[in-house]
Amino acid sequence: MLHRIIIYLLIGAANLLGVSTSYAEPPVLEIVACNYPPYELATPEDGLRGFDLEVVKEALSRAGYKTNFTFYPWARAYKMTTEGRAFAALSCSYKAEREHEILWTKPISSMTDIYVVRSDYTGKPVVNKFVIAEEKLAVGNVKGNYISEQWEGLGVTVDLSSSEELLMRKLLDGRVDVIPQVKENYLYYVKKKGLEGKFKIFKAEDNETSKFHLCISRKSPDAEKIRTLFDEKLGEMHEDGTYDAIHARYQ
Template identity: 35%
Template sequence: MKILAGNLYIKVILILFGCFISLTARGDEKPLKLLAVDFPPYEFETPVNGLKGFDVEVVEEVFRRIGKSIEVEFLPWSRAVKMVYAGKEKALLTCGHNTERDKNLYFSDPISVGTHGYFIRTDYPGPELKSLEELRGLNVAAVQGYSTQKALEELGIEHAIVRTDTIALNILLAKRIDFYYAAIEGNLFIANQMDITDEVM
């Protein structure tokens, strides 16, 4: 994996305005539903060794301290975002800022951090890139709806869109793409789970 300079991003909870107000004003005992995507090590759809993921556990503890509970529902990310934008659900966990999200959502304070960069096969003979712009014209993919995909879209960089990180890593290994632009930490964890850390970098 290669970190592209200037692409440090903040992992945050996104909460629609009025969510906390409605919980406290009505004394609602129903858990607050947070929509998320399986995104280890921040959120695990299936707990690993009893761990739910750093962000899930932090948010659970925050709500426990104010006497409330949460329910995390895992969906494909694009669907989760659309449901919150449409007002069908109140909150998302976890993602970073981008132009579209900043227009539609209120962000909590940061609770974790991550870095953006690209993955290549260890045998890829191409040049090392120094900036996001250098992905222009290359065979690159990103996960649909993620801030990495939105960044490529906003810059007008042509790219393949995939549904999950695992799919992206698999098509990278299959040589259907040469670059996978993504969150580094989560994808290193996934690559380790897939036992492919010696095949991608």
């Protein structure tokens, strides 16, 4: 009896002090992505979910949030984010024209721009869009990644696909001649599919190696606050070695 009285007194004291006697579940943040190995994988492979996904999940967990990742074609995922139907999308590169609808976190990874052609290509080295125009090559790209302005006035045909995998199949089949690609994604795909020797790559001299970020919708509640927390926890992960440990699993 005395034991029960003590418990009741402790609960009452906690309530008077404004301390909750129950533990609320952490908020769940809905994040959308497209299948883009090794950055994010719609279907885990040997326990790997993609190094960007793992980094984002860990940083937000340290900030006190749970995460739910859902995969869509990129154009749809980005639209859901800008409309506020998803908290954020990954992985995104910075574009000034998106400032009014997106908040970017600090970089979560990097990408190296290349141009990919079939191994039987014999034209000039494809190092920029002007060579592509001169050689009259048909370009393939993914919907949502395509910036029409870069090809305007060059007379270049652009074929848009819903996924990277479909795009690579088109290149193999000769339906397109060249693909602007990310080297990290390309190497993973070729190794996974056993396509070594099927392609040539050229470093894109008209594009610098750039960064990927988590893109947070400006319409998401507490967007600024969560971005600040994310950046802080991402910095901690760099300092304590967690970030490097995640990336080491994909090498």
